[in-house]
Amino acid sequence: MMQNAAIIPLLKDVARQEHQLQLTCESCALYSLCLPLGLHRNDLETLDSIIKRSKPLTRGQALYEMSENFDSLYVVRSGAFKTTLSTEDGREQITGFYLPGDLIGMDAIHTGSYQATAKALSSSSVCALPYSSLQELSQAIPALQQQIYNRLSKELSNDKHLLMALGQKTAMEKLVGFLLSLSRRFEERGYAANTFELPMSRIDIANHLGLAIETISRLLGQLVNDDLIACQGKSITLIDKPALKKLCN
Amino acid sequence: MMQNAAIIPLLKDVARQEHQLQLTCESCALYSLCLPLGLHRNDLETLDSIIKRSKPLTRGQALYEMSENFDSLYVVRSGAFKTTLSTEDGREQITGFYLPGDLIGMDAIHTGSYQATAKALSSSSVCALPYSSLQELSQAIPALQQQIYNRLSKELSNDKHLLMALGQKTAMEKLVGFLLSLSRRFEERGYAANTFELPMSRIDIANHLGLAIETISRLLGQLVNDDLIACQGKSITLIDKPALKKLCN
DNA sequence: AAGCGTCCTTGATCTAGGTCAAGAACCACG
């Protein structure tokens, strides 16, 4: 009898692990950040019914490749992703980093194929939203349509700010701006705002900001020297946020 | 009597001029490029009823300013526009150029206020689409909802390609890529693909591509020297398009 | 725990493109 009491919760955990892929939106930790925010309970169930919760991806694995057939948008469930665009001669540009709750693949909607390649930065999982179902559903559920407009618009806005950074800002301004935006995004997700692990390598940061990796390394060193941040490996602590904000305008 | 025959068409023209702001989508030259493409006749009339065709703007005049209250999206009817984002210390980045049929203001949807400033590059006119009406209407008209998703997605895609250019490409690649994309856009609108007037100044091109105006001037000179383009003032002719395409990958 | 590959750091040097300067061409306006 005593044995049972100890074993039952364990069994429950195992069961949860095994059925984790079938969890509902309602029970999801990301609920308040995610697409279904604001939907009524029965609409939520309808949305739930079209979502495919797929297997986890390992570090470096592609969620989809450029020019592959477009069928689904993806919400990041755990881990992180990057999307890259590449030229014919092989140069790549990382056009975005995606954290839990973010929607990936929206730039493919207007064509039949993905416009970029999306890769996991670490072990990650996603919810797949088949686009044709999502479209139909959003026709019936005003709050969902609005959410989709908002998500698209938000990403547009982000990209325009990034354009500004790439076009007008110095290397230091780009880097500090990047760190602050990461910090804000972690905070929105309920993590600490001032101390976090970088989900991506310095190579990726450099590429994303249009800089050389050596420049990132030197600038991080400089920020540490000036006691504005602490940094060991991928772990970052923002020490003097006001000064950092001043540094990137 | 003979006088009448001569006068009638003239009067008609005048009448058309005066009522030009009340023209319908159906009679609009831009119809095939514009948002209502694919809508049924009666849906088109409903859309028409929410559109406000406003007075023309003069060169340099703002359609809206950053942080102004967001209420409408705008379709360019004639002329051209640029949108700019600015930092606190006054630097500006031109995030997009908009030609007839293009939709302006989509990055504002997710907030209550415009995220950029939109200015006319020459005498221009727009159709205003009050967002709340457009949203309701798109809830009722599937083809319209789809069009809006597509437009948002298309702009997202454009911005990502621009990010790639700003992050990875050389000055020459940026400039040639820009000229070719303008050429394509003119062609889509039924104008000549290989000879056109630049709607914007070199200052604006330079800013948009993250370059100095002197660089633009020098590179254009070089392209003319190499007989790849002809160029006098704002008038551009693309002479060797295959070579140009090669130059920008 | 040794070995290998990737990532990161730091220093020395180089260069694409920026900045400065000065004149020319192109307007819009009275």
Next chain:
DNA sequence: CGTGGTTCTTGACCTAGATCAAGGACGCTT
């Protein structure tokens, strides 16, 4: 049809950040 302002061109020079180089640290795998 000047004339004052903006825009454009061309040349001389400079610099932020790239590239090259070499060594160190940090994972993986077996």
